[in-house]
Amino acid sequence: MKKREVKVAVVQSAPILFDKQSAMDKIDSMSREAAGQGAELIVFPEVFLPGYPRGLSFGARVGSRTADGRRDWERYWESAINIPGDETVIFGELAKELGIYLVIGVVERDQEFSTGTLFNSMVYIGPDGNLLGKHRKLVPTGSERLLWGQGDGSTLTVIDTPLGRIGGLICWENYMPLARTAMYAQGIDIYIAPTADARDTWQSTIRHIGCEGRCYVISCNQYATKDSYPADLACYDDIKEDADILSRGGSAIVGPLGDYVVEPLYNEEGILIATLDLAQVVQSRFDFDAVGHYSRPDVFQLVVNDQKQDIVRRKS
Structure with a gap:
């Protein structure tokens, strides 16, 4: 049976960059606080x-890479995690102890083909x-393409839970x-949109998604300063000459008609708390349902390839 009201928390913070233990410690302490x-x-x-390595070039220019940049990328690789792996076990123990659902943005290391x-992944x-x-x-996006590979349609994940159907991009x-x-x-029902975009235009995006999808939108950004960079x-x-605040945040929660449930938080670390009334999701779809009564499948159709794309297929 679905809950009618769900209490959610959005964490706006940042660990010490490339320091896995710093991130694990913050996930533990801030989850307990929430x-x-x-x-x-x-x-x-x-x-x-x-x-998020905002501002770092990793020594890359069109046509060349530096040895120093490769060493920084190795450091990033070393601080990534496997899914599943030791860290997801720790997340599971924390979630079980606290009786919560956890959604965490992580850098995931490929385990199947090329290590x-x-x-850029999020785990549920x-x-x-x-x-x-x-x-x-x-x-x-942009220079991120040198850091991360492309996902495929097999992880366009929405999970049916007692709190509602949870997923995101x-x-x-x-x-x-x-x-x-x-x-x-x-x-x-609950659309999760973690981001590194702190611009005002991002707020227009998440409000549009709430209104278009008739769902709650949880947008979560880091508040990061130069002090968090080794x-x-x-x-x-x-980043030596950059401003001290590298990402001002802007985490927010939006309702299914595009209005703020919690307005954006800027220029500080914090935890946003809100109670979501899932009845409003149903009510909002009375006059608009993008993939239901307001769709025109006779005119428009979307084909989604949700098969895992393997570069190697072994025959038995």
Whole structure:
């Protein structure tokens, strides 16, 4: 039986960049703080573990890469995690202890083919401690393409839970109309949109998604300062002259008619708490349902390839 009201928490923070233990410690402490306020679903930002390397070039220019940049990337690779792996077990133990759902942005190391590929992923952990699913970002944005591989349609994940149907897309994937439609078509109620975009225009995006998808939108960004960057990074000079605040945040919660449930938080670390009334999701679809009565399948159709794309297929 679905709950009518769900208490959610959005964590706006950042770990020490490339420091896995720093991220794990913050996930533990801030989850406990949010659960202590009654949160049943707790969301952490895009690649919270081990941090979003905003401003770093990794020594890359068109046509060349530097040895120092490769060393920084190796450090990033070392701080990534496997899914499933030791860290997801720890997440599961925490979620089970607190009786919560956890959604965490992580850098995932490929385990199946080439261990040299990383993915921008988010993991879903249930209150029974189980790994419920993951999503890999379909298209890394701009220079991110040198850091992360492309996900496929097999992880366009929406999970049916007692709190509602939970899923989401990462950062600029949310600008992809067909990707959003694929999520709406799975009956999503609580749409999770972790991001690294702190611009005012991002707020327009999440409000549009709430109104278009007739769902709650949880947007989660890091609040990051230069203090969270290790000074011994080979490419530290990339951000040396930048402002102290590298990401101002802007985490927010939006309702199914596009209005703020919790307005954006800027320029500080914090936890946003809200109670979501899922009856409003049903009520909002009275006059608009993008993949239901307001669709025109005789005119428009979307084909989603949800098969895992393997580069190697072994015949027995």
